[in-house]
Amino acid sequence: MTLFGTSMESIYLxxxxxxxxxxxxxxxxxxxLEGFGEAIGLNPALILAFITFFSASGYALESVTSISSIIIIIASIFIALLLDTLLNIFVLIPLASAEESLTYTEESLKGRVGKIIIPIPEDGFGEIVIEAKSGMxxxxxxxxxxxxxAEGKQVLVIExxxxxxxVVPYENNLDAEHTV
Structure with missing residues (x-):
């Protein structure tokens, strides 16, 4: 079959x-392009993957088989939808959630215990370090x-x-009870 005077194999390729x-x-x-994808409601990676899967399977089927081009187009659509769905479920969604799990919000730091690395003077600022899953x-x-x-003191984040x-100074009374 030809479309606009061009073979289907050439179009797929x-x-x-x-x-x-x-x-x-x-x-x-x-x-x-992330903003563009969010604006239209679709992930550009999924659209590009669908076109790639569709054209690759269409080219392969046109080259190897003598099936009707209409049937090849329908089969290629189903193959592309299946592979695109698998890509989304098993790769893109887990990657997106893994990326989010490594981040933190300032609100999530409330109630965390850290260590002063630069002393805090009266009415002044110092620096605190808090251990997290993604690092310090x-x-x-x-x-x-x-x-x-003072430097080296444990502190509790209040606000x-x-x-x-x-922060306020923090002493872990649980450790003191276990050492007695």
């Missing part, structure tokens, strides 16, 4: 090359009641305002 090239560009410059979080800190807190953690 051209679509495969174009979609593959755009996919490679999307890998490098994908952050620029270092933030500016201030005494909750404007008290002096977060404009990126500054307001």
């Amino acid at each position: 051209t679509a495969l090359i174009v979609a593959g090239s755009i996919t490679i560009l999307y890998i490098f410059f994908g952050d620029i 979080i270092s933030k500016p800190a201030k005494g909750y009641e404007n008290e002096v807190i 977060v305002k404009k990126g500054v953690l307001y």
Whole structure:
């Protein structure tokens, strides 16, 4: 079968090359298109993957079999939908949730225990470090009641305002009970 005087194999191959090239560009410059994908409600990676899967399976079926082109188009659509669904469920969704699990919000720091690495003077700022799953979080800190807190002291985060953690000295009484 031909479409606009061009064989279906050529159309599939051209679509495969174009979609593959755009996919490679999307890998490098994908952050620029993230807003576009959210605006239309679809993930550009899924659209590009669908076109790639569709054209690859269509080209392969046209080259290897003598099945009717209409049946090949329908089969290619089903193959592309299946592979696209599997890609979304087993790769893209887990990657998105894994990325979110490594981040933190300032609100999530409330109630956490950290260690002072730069002492906090009266009415001044110091620095605190908090251990997290993704590594160490270092933030500016201030005494909750404007008290002096020495370097190396454990502190409890009470409040977060404009990126500054307001802390109070913290002693873990649980450890003291176990050492007696």
